[in-house]
Amino acid sequence: MSTSRYRYLFSPLRLGPVVVHNRIVFSAHLTNYAEDGLPTEQHAAYYAARAAGGAGLIITEEHSTHPTDWPYEKLIHGFHPEVIHGYRRITDAVHKHGTPIFAQINHNGGQASSMFSRLPVWAPSPLADPLFREVPKAVDRHEIAQIVAGYAKVAEHCRSGGFDGIELQCSHSSIVRGFLSPATNIRTDDYGGSLANRARLLLELVAAVREAIGHQMALGVRLCGDELIEHGTTIDEAVEVARMVEAQGLTDYINTSIGVATASLFMIEASMQVPPGYAMFIPAALRAAVQLPVVGVGRFKDPIQAERALAEGHADHIGVVRGQIADADFAAKTRAGMADDIRLCLSCNQECVGRMGLNRWLGCIENPLTGRESLTDPVRVSAKPRRVVVVGAGAAGMQAALAAAQRGHRVTVLERDSQSGGQVRLAATVPSRAEFGDLVRNQFRFCTEAGVEFRFETPADAESVLRLQPDLVVVATGAEPARPYWAPPDATRVVDVRDVLEGRAVPTGRVIVIDEVGFHQATSVAELLADRGCTVTVATPGMVVGQDLGITLDMEHWQVKAAARGIEQRTDLVPMGFSVSDSDGSGVLTFLHHPTGTNEELACDWVVLACPQQPVEWLYHELRGAAPAGVRVERAGDCIAPRRAHAAVIEGERVGSAP
């Protein structure tokens, strides 16, 4: 009502027997917080933080319903009765904030491997999954009955564990999806062929789970609206399945998703390359066909975007996952009219999605607390405010400044440039990477609000820093390009990516971009230059350009865009030398093709380097020498060793929180 300018986002809605107080859902996602197949205190603390932050509904990560399902190490084995204790810890922690919490239960089917389970994986048909490349066992009727019994058993565990509802993941990595999809179900019995047959398992599971949980708990079904694979489920079939589920009369809501986790994952947890709200057509189509409330997902990072989708009737609830990973108080801030204070998600996927594939716990590039909720004490204001001087207003420096200022210390940041943001700001000047800049924009805003003083265009040396009489100096001077040995100093057209982004160099004609770091540096600049009309080749000593783009789900997009822009990709090429052949600076780049040991020469007008950088550390050493006793000198980020932004944020937080 009067508390909110949002007409729909904060109006309550009933999901079966459960009243959900607002429309913001923290929907299911992997966390890798489980240990030995059991939920942990970290799970409880993680979900509780989002409940405290105002989420309307929390849906946990999946709980496996059967021992044949163990596709990744840190999966919760819901079929073990021991999980109930952990469930209680989670539900109690979340209920403390008056927030309902549902459990997602699942069997991943053929989208798994036998590596952990040492049992053959089960699927409707013996077709190998494209990611796991393992031929599954086609389940018989007896095994189908076991699957159904497993779901019912886990649903009972969830009921005993205090959950308010159950969600069946039938969408992007599930045996139910396997049955529903014509691409993975080629059975000829009652469970294959017609859609009614393919949906049989789903309806059996719904009936069994409803039987197990009774009518005091909500039951939802998560459906995939478009698998984005050839011969897969598309929106028309998804709509039909939703109708069947509604007609069965046992389900309280429908959640949605897009893509198949083992084939088109990059469209499930889309990075900033994909427009926000891209999957909205799915809940819209389902909602037009059924009366059940429908949850929409897909890069909702801003409350107005969510409100708009609700107002246009595209969904009844909005899944905001990464938005609440980055800022647990997403909903509360919105409700309080402080939407501008939300630490917006970048959809960079570096520390959340990116770490899942690496078997590491879920974190966030912007929010050092994420993944550490159970270990971190609340920020307390220091009884002894200290004077902190930070040199450098990049990601590391600003995080240090923010952490210190939040603890009541007086912080001044000295920055040589006329604005904050450092390399991150620069990286974000490439159009498709613009959202990355929110990292430093968010930091700057929070710093300003916390009372940090910024002095721009203020180069620092030891003397000028110490004149400010600091108790702690944080050196965060970043890194600078290091010119490789093979690039002649006088080759004016061999430039760094930073020269291009800062406008010091404007390459034209034939450009070779050298990718020695394997992340966005080379590919984003290549894309930028191709858009400007250059003929671009990206060359790398590695086996693939942009080697690490895969973990953030940017690789597929890069490949598509490179192809569309005619960007040539060359691999296994080690640059050996450059000779200027023309007075304008153009020349010939010599490579060693290391698999064959042969040399290759490529003529070009410009060479743009994305190569390892070197730390800017002189100030740190100068200060260590000059600082009087009692003045601590610390450093953070690239000036220790050049790495990616998350390292800068974590180190900044670490030194800034302990002056």
Add this chain to the structure above:
Amino acid sequence: MIALIPVREGALPLGADEAVAEAGGEAIVAGDGTEVAARHLRTAVRVGLAELGTFAPGAWAAALTAELAAHDVIILPGSADGRDLAPRVSFALERPLLAGATRIGPEGATLVRRGGLVEEIHRSAGPFVATLEPGCRGIEPLTRDAEIRPLSLAPAGAHDAEHLAMMAPDPSTIDLGEAARIIAGGAGLGGPAAFALLREVAAGLGASYGASRVAADLGWVPQDRFIGTTGVTVDPRLYVALGISGAVQHVTGLGTPEHVIAVNLDASAPMMGMADLAIVTDARALLKVLADRLGATDDG
């Protein structure tokens, strides 16, 4: 079911296509310039043209009665003219009116009440007339051209108001959400004086003016001019952003403009990344120049 679409000078009213789609593609287009208007419909399958001249609800209702009596459900768009005509048709046909519907079917309609807080489902025992709220359902354009035929109607007289003239829309008063061209300013403009200039420039460009949240919060512009998260959401064809950094909260309120121009001293502002034309310059100084240029054009 059939849609009745009142048109003026060949221009369709708000919500015309939605009304036709709701009626399943059957429509009667009434007014002046009906054929032109009918060809602009994207959801019509079959259209009857009732060339009745300038809007005159009394006379139109009388003239259309015989033609409409054959249809059980008559759907009018909830536009200004549609809302005015519907009760006259309902009265002439002696049928109930279900006004302000968001969904209309052969048996009845869902109506919004209390300014959109509640809905009522009404069932009608017999034929009825309804108006459909514009924007409530969206449309899926058909690829096939509609079959168009003129209707022969006996003219009817009634005591109606007399149309004197149409007045062109005034971009400065038009609802920002409907504006096709928007020029907006942000904190980078520095103060209320610049927004006075912005209004002039907007007028010169035939555009509506808007602002970012910061500018509205500082009171430089009224709150109803603020585009973004907590303000107005817009969907212009052209968007010119002066001194707006382009925080996501602003950008998500923007819709999908065909063309974007951004002006900012900060070359790395996200708005600059979105723009087709991004110019690094002082937006305030630029605004003065633009005001001069456009003012001079007017004088000449």
Add this chain to the structure above:
Amino acid sequence: MSVAACMRWVDHRPDVDPLTGDIATDPRRSGPSDADLAALETALRLADSWNTEVVVVTAGPPEAEAMLRDALAAGAARAVRVDVTTSAPSEVLAEEIDRALDASVDTIVCGAWSLDRGSGAVPAFLAARRAAAQALGLITVSAVGAGRIEAIRRLDGGRRERLAAEVPMVLSVEAAAARPRRASMEGVLQAKTAAIEICAVRAALIHPPAATGPYRPRARFLAAPGGEQDARSRILALSGATSNRTPPQRLELEPEEAAERILAQLREWGELEG
């Protein structure tokens, strides 16, 4: 010949249960809408120009008499309340109001729409019943001779229409059409004891809705990007990866050059006339 002002007694911010759509109204929050107040003012002004008087009419519960007394205080000569206590369709209300008004009333002014039903259909039904000219959704009204007005009416998309109407006529006005006058102390004191005529309802035909609930936006049609194409094309359509976007141009210019560049660009896009 006389003028009627037609007003509606509504709760300005009813409590709506967001889960059930149940409405709780409170007479203390109730009163005429701003548009109805503008209608009364417009009626009073027209009556002044035509040297006649205003009868104010409402269809509502006894509490609505407070509103009628305010109208009497402001200058209405008579007040009539049609004793309607439940919600009723516009055609029924129009029928009752029509019956409550003498034949001598040849101009009726209403608010553009009420806050509760909000369809704005009552004035058009009144016009239909009385075979009167209708001019609805007016933002200005002025008398231009005996029994004739000129007015500006708001259409869609910011367009407006200038029109004229003659008695018998029904007008409806938006809140901006006239700023309500302040009743004099004398008027207030007299209105406290003035008589209010009550008309019993005759039409019993009130159709309750089959069901009510909280408003739930209807799903607006949203095409699946890529439609029926193959999976790869759908992915490309969804991600916009290959959309043919004009490469952005970034220029550093002096303000004068920048202005030239912008105007030239607008001309090129066809967004600048002349």
Add this chain to the structure above:
Amino acid sequence: MADFDVVVVGAGPAGAAAALVAARGGARVALVERGPFPGSKNMYGGVVYGRILDELLPRWWEEIPVQRWVTRRVTMMLTDHQSLALDFRTTAWGEAPYNGCTTLRPEFDAWLAGKAEDAGATLICSTTAVGLRRDGTGRVAGVRTDRPGGDLAAPVVIACDGANSFLAKEAGLYHHSEPEHFTLGAKEVLALPRDVIEERFGLTGNDGADFEIIGCTGDVAGGGFLYTNLDTVSVGVVLRISDLARSSTRPEEFIAGLKAHPSIAPLVADGELKEYSAHLIPEGGYDAMPELSTDGLLVAGDAAAMCLAAGIWLEGVNYAIGSGAAAGETALDAIRRGDNSAETMAGYRQRLERSWVLQDHKRLRGAPPLVLSPRVQHHMPQLACDILEGLFTVQNPEPKPGMARISWRALRRSGMRLRDLAKDTISVLRTYR
């Protein structure tokens, strides 16, 4: 011009009582109200102690628009994470003649003003008195209003137009209006189902609870309150204006803090916000009251700072009614005598001095400064809570420390000296003797 014997400005409890008494005495009374109806400024209620109505409206309890009868009165002290409560309950307050009730002010005010109308007073709403009319000799002779032809002539005007009364000020009756004498009352009304309220507060039927809270307003002197209506609870704070101006915290943030306190949160959890309101309370007590009368003019209710805000007592409505009734009687007296001179009007103050209205205020004149002092605001709650926490924390296998040691430690931590404590004890005893 309209002619009356008495014009009462403001149809709150004071004005309605004044109009009721004067009209019953046969005077022609105009009761002028700024809002569209009496009580329109605050939609939701307060606690009213109805005994004052015994004389005016015998068996008032049978018709007063009650929400709940207060049968539970809790006085609480809060620190960041602790609370200490004195929880008093009596069934006696739940039976005639009752003690206090919670009520919705629009209902209560309209009811009382209706009584005045029944007695013959003329209620004129949506009308603001913009100034005093004076006769040839300069005496007050009615009011001017914002309506065309809006003067109301009367030999007696009773100003019941709320804190910081415009009319009393115009007449030069305010000598103190330092910000220290005002507090800001801010209140949220939260909707909760009736049965939830009854379960959480341990109530049945029409019983209600009233909490007065100190130690919940941070760096601003003040207090908090929480009371139950039928299906809403009101929670709020009263804050000293002068402190508030210096504080960076907004009133609604104090309410948010109070609602989040572990001892309060379970009581108000999930309440849907229905209304937020804030208004000025004259809390200076006896020593900050304005002059109460002059030629042709009487001041009553909040306008006369007739509000008792003495820590555990926070009462306004009963004093407003008491002073309003006395003003009505004085007005009748003046009209009967045909004399509205300052001397006759001074009878008003004498009436009040004789009644409990000013006797209470006089007796508790020291209370507001004491209640708002930093020691009562912060140190005492901390001290009391720390002592109890020390007493009740079980530290096995450590032996239980002695009471003296706990108290001494707590006192040291509270930053108070023993001397201060002794001094405070004496002033409390003096103030509330």
